[in-house]
Amino acid sequence: xxxxxxxxxxxxxxxxxxxxxxxxxxxxxxxxxxxxxxxxxxxxxxxxxxxxxxxxxxxxxxxxxxxxxxxxxxxxxxxxxxxxxxxxxxxxxxxxxxxxxxxxxxxxxxxxxxxxxxx
Amino acid sequence: xxxxxxxxxxxxxxxxxxxxxxxxxxxxxxxxxxxxxxxxxxxxxxxxxxxxxxxxxxxxxxxxxxxxxxxxxxxxxxxxxxxxxxxxxxxxxx
Numbered sequence: 748x749x750x751x752x753x754x755x756x757x758x759x760x761x762x763x764x765x766x767x768x769x770x771x772x773x774x775x776x777x778x779x780x781x782x783x784x785x786x787x788x789x790x791x792x793x794x795x796x797x798x799x800x801x802x803x804x805x806x807x808x809x810x811x812x813x814x815x816x817x818x819x820x821x822x823x824x825x826x827x828x829x830x831x832x833x834x835x836x837x838x839x840x841x842x843x844x845x846x847x848x849x850x851x852x853x854x855x856x857x858x859x860x861x862x863x864x865x866x
Numbered sequence: 867x868x869x870x871x872x873x874x875x876x877x878x879x880x881x882x883x884x885x886x887x888x889x890x891x892x893x894x895x896x897x898x899x900x901x902x903x904x905x906x907x908x909x910x911x912x913x914x915x916x917x918x919x920x921x922x923x924x925x926x927x928x929x930x931x932x933x934x935x936x937x938x939x940x941x942x943x944x945x946x947x948x949x950x951x952x953x954x955x956x957x958x959x960x
Contacts, residue, residue: 759871762916766875769909773882776889776905782897785889789905800875800912801930807919814924819915822930826911829934833904833941840949841897 754810761803769796780849782841790834797826872920879913900944907937 772795775788801823808814848855886909889902911933918926 755868759868762875762919763871765912766878769882769912770878773885773905776902777885782895782901785898786901789901793905793908797908797912800915804915804919808924816924816927818927818931822911822927822934825931825934825938826908829938830904830908833938833945834901836945837897837900837904837941837948840945841895843949844897846895846897 751810755807758803758805758807758810761799761806765796765799765803768792768799772796780851782846783838783848786834786838786841790830794826794830797830798823801826869920872916876913876916876920879909879916882909883913896944896948900941900948903944904937904941907933907940911937 769792772788772792775792776785779785779788801819805816805819805823808816808819842857883906886902886905890899890906893899893902911930914926914929914933918924
């Protein structure tokens with residue numbers, strides 16, 4: 748095995764790991780009880796999956812063609828910055844628009860904080 | 867070997883998008899659907915990266931940036947709309 752083949756294999760391994768992590772996170776999205784736990788599955792592990800895939804693509808192009816893609820690096824940075832922000836904003840909007848928690852959840856600390864401020 | 871790994875990864879992204887579509891159809895509230903749509907956008911980015919490896923071209927790498935920006939702005943607009951009922955806020959101080 749030459750050097751470029753090893754690099755291509757490492758990139759493909761990253762991409763395969765990203766695909767498996769993506770499937771695991773979508774099972775969280777379909778199985779968890781309410782929107783807050785679902786956003787936990789959808790934002791964190793899905794971001795991990797996409798970052799692994801884009802890093803694998805970067806390594807693959809670097810190894811096979813000697814091509815350092817600045818666009819791909821920008822994409823990695825952008826996804827890494829924006830995916831947690833989007834998840835936080837949509838969960839905040841869900842809580843403010845009074846989406847119910849699941850029945851098995853036991854405590855809601857934010858409720859007391861918000862309603863104490865209003866009084 | 868590498869082609870098999872890439873194909874398996876592409877199939878798993880397809881499974882992810884299909885199950886997220888089920889969550890969009892089922893989803894009891896609006897934020898559920900927006901979270902699933904955001905996840906579909908993010909997985910489209912990853913599958914386009916894999917496709918650009920399989921087709922041995924670099925021309926699709928711009929699409930990753932554009933889709934990332936569009937998915938982020940769409941999620942932000944939906945969350946503003948769900949929270950306050952308006953997308954663009956105007957100050958009414960006059």
